[in-house]
Amino acid sequence: MPSLIERLLPDYDEALDLDGFSGRRLASRLSAIAEIGLTAEDGSGRPGYSPAEKKAKDLVCDWMRDAGLAVRRDAAGNCFGRRAGRSDHLPVVLCGSHIDTVPNGGHFDGVLGVLLALETAEMWKATGFEPERPYEIVIFSEEEGSSFNVGCVGSSAIVGAPLIEQLGGVSDHNGRSFSSAVEQVGLSLADFPAARRDLSQIAAFVEVHIEQGLVLEGHGLPVGIVSGICxxxxxxxxxxxxxxxxxxxxxxxxxxxxxxxxxxxxxxxxxxxxxxxxxxxxxxxxxxxxxxxxxxxxxxxxxxxxxxxxxxxxxxxxxxxxxxxxxxxxxxxxxxxxxxxxxxPPIAVDEKLKAQQAEAMRAVNLAAFELPSGAGHDAMVMGEHVPMAMFFVRSKDGISHNPREFSSLNDCATAAHALSRFLTRLVTNTD
Ligand SMILES: [Zn+2]
Structure with a gap:
């Protein structure tokens, strides 16, 4: 099986390398993350709070430092890369996803959302753009819940969800406690409540994710706006x-x-x-x-x-x-x-953000097509507390949670351009 970068680059349209975006950089980063926890069937195996998930987070943190971002890790293992705003006291625009996977999962679920959040920071750096508001990339811990059957742990810790208090009683089917798993990666469950953030200081949360379904492909569209989470x-x-x-x-x-x-x-x-x-x-x-x-x-x-x-x-x-x-x-x-x-209950997407997403999509010559998310995501947890918006990227054959999960580099690049337009507006508009 050729490596991921060898599968991504041949069909890439280099005309998409504009405004500081680099298809080769994104492909090589997707490929480098895919190598961490690579399974015998060429899938990704990075369970939440495993050494593989930590290694992938550390690598992205290195890239965030290279992009000039201030990097920190919170008590629940979530990682942040912050670009200061000219008015740095303003509430932050947060963008990201997760980097853990289901057993023998795909190379795009979660990872793409983290790397596209980083691409926006790279594009701003390349073009000399200075955000008015602060901007932070987030890598949430343990979204999939593949070992302990509890997902969205990192985002739940940020919003202070009751789930965090219940983790002390959680163990996997081998009897290993959640608490001992997090110790393995240098964390202490007792410290998790300290990851809670002042939510009034988060202006918006934005997540890009692969669709994991057939709707965008059926409509022949590379990117869609999530209308709400079911x-x-x-x-x-x-x-x-x-x-x-x-x-x-x-x-x-x-x-x-x-x-x-x-x-x-x-x-x-x-x-x-x-x-x-x-x-x-x-x-x-x-x-x-x-x-x-x-x-x-x-x-x-x-x-x-x-x-x-x-x-x-x-x-x-x-x-x-x-x-x-x-x-x-x-x-x-x-x-x-x-x-x-x-x-x-369903989680609504912020209507004002959705209208701004539609403008960003049209600005890069995309139809502002909306579709619901049938699956839960970190955005579901965040969206209960702060204004939230999501983009979906077309999934080849709708396949996900599977080594065959694939989104073309052209689709990923198109999403990067829509996302950066949208985020540029969010960090500029301070009303
Ligand atoms: Zn995901």
Whole structure:
């Protein structure tokens, strides 16, 4: 397999090397980070708070120093590179993402957002631009939650989320505590609360991330504006019928829980489109009991994952799914019980920032196309507390969390230009 830089450079359009942006610099940096924790299948393996994640952070910190930024690491291991503003007392514009990955993940998820935040600082340095406000790049710790099943740890520490108080009781499936993992990279869990920042001193948080889906590719667009981060409601439904012998129970006498559940599963896939263009619903887990090949299923328990970008249609869809499931169960002569196991409200993108993003996109000859984020990101945590904006970059074939994850260097460069336009405006406009 050729290295990442060898895959990125051949198709690159050097006309994009303008305003201080360098495609070769970005490609070589993406490639250098990909080498840290490179897996046998050519993926990235940098779990949060692992030595590999720390090594990648240290390398980016070196680059940030070279770009003339003041570098510091906080008590939760988040790294910052600060460019002072002419009015340095003003609230800061913060831009970045994460650098940890899922096991055998891709080379763009998170990393691209960190490196594009750095490209803007490089472009300002090259063109002699001086920001009015201070600007900070952030590398958040442990976004994926791949070892301990708790994600967005670094951003949660910055906003002082209750999650941070709960980490003392967290361990991985090998019994290793979260606390001992962070000690391995020179941190102490007891110090994490000190990472909390005065949020009134953050003017905006901006994140660029790969889309991890097919929407931009389907529209033939390199970059999009995130319209909002989807809320999520998880339900657990249980259909109870009557187990029986597969040979001796006549069809007319059956109360087959799986047949009823399958009608509900089919309905769940049809209902989102009736509620909104952006809603999605998924049944991803099914437990059949007794689960024997010669037994009529007596009970089926299954998950329903429901998402949308606005709260009202999301709740309307949840209600409709429950109503439909109840009706289908009753028609099939089985009983249905359900519980809501998780709720995360949608996070809105700041409308004023979104309008400024659209202007930045048009200024670099891009359509100001909007799409929702179905996945959570550090921007979701930050967006609960400070004005937040996100850009998505086209993902080849929508593949992510996989070594085959890829975004072309032209797309990454196009995003760099839209981002730097947007950030230049944010650090200039001080009202
Ligand atoms: Zn990510």
């Amino acid at each position: 809320g999520l409601v998880s339900l657990e439904m249980t259909v109870t019928g009557q187990a029986g012998h597969a040979g001796t129970t006549p069809m007319a006498y059956r109360r087959d829980a799986l047949v009823a559940a399958s009608r509900i599963v089919a309905a769940v896939s049809e209902l989102p489109g009736q509620v909104s263009d952006t809603a999605v619903a998924t049944v991803g887990q099914l437990n059949v009991s007794p689960n024997g090949s010669n037994v009529v299923p007596g009970r089926v328990r299954f998950s329903v994952d429901i998402r949308d970008v606005a709260a009202e249609p999301l709740e309307r869809l949840v209600a409709r799914i429950v109503e439909t499931a109840t009706r289908l169960a009753s028609t099939a002569g089985v009983t249905l019980s359900w519980t809501r196991t998780f709720s995360q």
